[in-house]
Amino acid sequence: xxxxxxxxxxxxxxxxxxxxxxxxxxxxxxxxxxxxxxxxxxxxxxxxxxxxxxxxxxxxxxxxxxxxxxxxxxxxxxxxxxxxxxxxxxxxxxxxxxxxxxxxxxxxxxxxxxxxxxxxxxxxxxxxxxxxxxxxxxxxxxxxxxxxxxxxxxxxxxxxxxxxxxxxxxxxxxxxxxxxxxxxxxxxxxxxxxxxxxxxx
Amino acid sequence: xxxxxxxxxxxxxxxxxxxxxxxxxxxxxxxxxxxxxxxxxxxxxxxxxxxxxxxxxxxxxxxxxxxxxxxxxxxxxxxxxxxxxxxxxxxxxxxxxxxxxxxxxxxxxxxxxxxxxxxxxxxxxxxxxxxxxxxxxxxxxxxxxxxxxxxxxxxxxxxxxxxxxxxxxxxxxxxxxxxxx
Numbered sequence: 080x081x082x083x084x085x086x087x088x089x090x091x092x093x094x095x096x097x098x099x100x101x102x103x104x105x106x107x108x109x110x111x112x113x114x115x116x117x118x119x120x121x122x123x124x125x126x127x128x129x130x131x132x133x134x135x136x137x138x139x140x141x142x143x144x145x146x147x148x149x150x151x152x153x154x155x156x157x158x159x160x161x162x163x164x165x166x167x168x169x170x171x172x173x174x175x176x177x178x179x180x181x182x183x184x185x186x187x188x189x190x191x192x193x194x195x196x197x198x199x200x201x202x203x204x205x206x207x208x209x210x211x212x213x214x215x216x217x218x219x220x221x222x223x224x225x226x227x228x229x230x231x232x233x234x235x236x237x238x239x240x241x242x243x244x245x246x247x248x249x250x251x252x253x254x255x256x257x258x259x260x261x262x263x264x265x266x267x268x269x270x271x272x273x274x275x276x277x278x279x280x
Numbered sequence: 281x282x283x284x285x286x287x288x289x290x291x292x293x294x295x296x297x298x299x300x301x302x303x304x305x306x307x308x309x310x311x312x313x314x315x316x317x318x319x320x321x322x323x324x325x326x327x328x329x330x331x332x333x334x335x336x337x338x339x340x341x342x343x344x345x346x347x348x349x350x351x352x353x354x355x356x357x358x359x360x361x362x363x364x365x366x367x368x369x370x371x372x373x374x375x376x377x378x379x380x381x382x383x384x385x386x387x388x389x390x391x392x393x394x395x396x397x398x399x400x401x402x403x404x405x406x407x408x409x410x411x412x413x414x415x416x417x418x419x420x421x422x423x424x425x426x427x428x429x430x431x432x433x434x435x436x437x438x439x440x441x442x443x444x445x446x447x448x449x450x451x452x453x454x455x456x457x458x459x460x461x
Contacts, residue, residue: 084450086392087422090407093400094423099316100326107308109334111301114341120299 289354296344304341314355315362321419322366324408336365363424367434370416394457406456410449417445 083091114120292310295303312333319332339361347357395403410418416435420426421442426434428442435442 083422083425086395086453089392089395090403091423091425093395093398093403094321094407095317097317097320097400097404099313099320100329102316102326102330103309103312106312106330106334106337107305109330110308110337110341111305113334113338114301114304117338118299118342120301 293344293347293354296341299341307340308337311355311358315358318359318362319366320404321407321423322363322369322416328369332362332365332369336362339365363420364434367416367420370412371435373412406453409456410452414445414449414452417442418449421446422449 289310292303292306296307315333315336316329319329319336320326323329323332336358340358343361347354407415407418413435417431420431420434421428428439428446431437431442432439
């Protein structure tokens, strides 16, 4: 009754040589994961049969957390940059300009304005020691050398070369632009001249 | 199939007793081919077989302390665990009814020459076409060499039911082999 037939023995012997798929690594990873839950080990040895809670930060969870952190950090950086752009629009920084020398001679200041100034009495004398605001680079725009004009008389103009480097501020620029521009020389005002009369000539 | 020396095997088993992962991995890789071959007989495909093998080896490592080398080899012990896991796999897929009884099993005439010409994959494909319960009984009987009493104990069925399933398996295989010429 329990005797195997010949064909069954043949089938049995043939099935002993079934082709084995290469799934060792995959199966071992599953076994190891299950053992880590049921029988966690202390490193490479030791017995630890106390069940422990599975690690919170497993592969997929860790990946999701990393993506979330990166996304939050990116949004924070974008938000911060937007706020900085708004701040820079309201506060203009100091502008440092360098005016280059040109080979051309500075133009002579037209005497007409000085004559006009002379006619006006009393003349406003500007002390030579008074420092004019240097932060008016556009006053020297048409000059090769930025100069500070000292007028001894209506007929004499002394030039003092000053540094080519002029530091300006936007606030001073704003105040200057509001002032009246002088004639003859672009953006030079009458009050910028120092008139030192020689005696009462 | 097993490529590990006796001394190395003893050392590996000692490591498994201390829950050493490397020792456990060595034992698994040493018996992987053998266990997979057994599992494939009870599975529909390779993924099913992988499930059977992984569950079986987890049981092996959990119960390695109960292995008694005086009662048999480690290979026979692992095979027993894999077969049990395979049968549990069958039970999860189908119910073994005790309503089907048979006293004697007919012996159909099958051309063995056809079987000899067939490849192992073709033969396995024929067996897999059997219903799950019939497939399990046929493998246990024809391949593993169990008798109907042992099969009934393993599957928790009567011997008559085991015989009925074997009869059905033989009829089905005969019919399929007759179509192959």
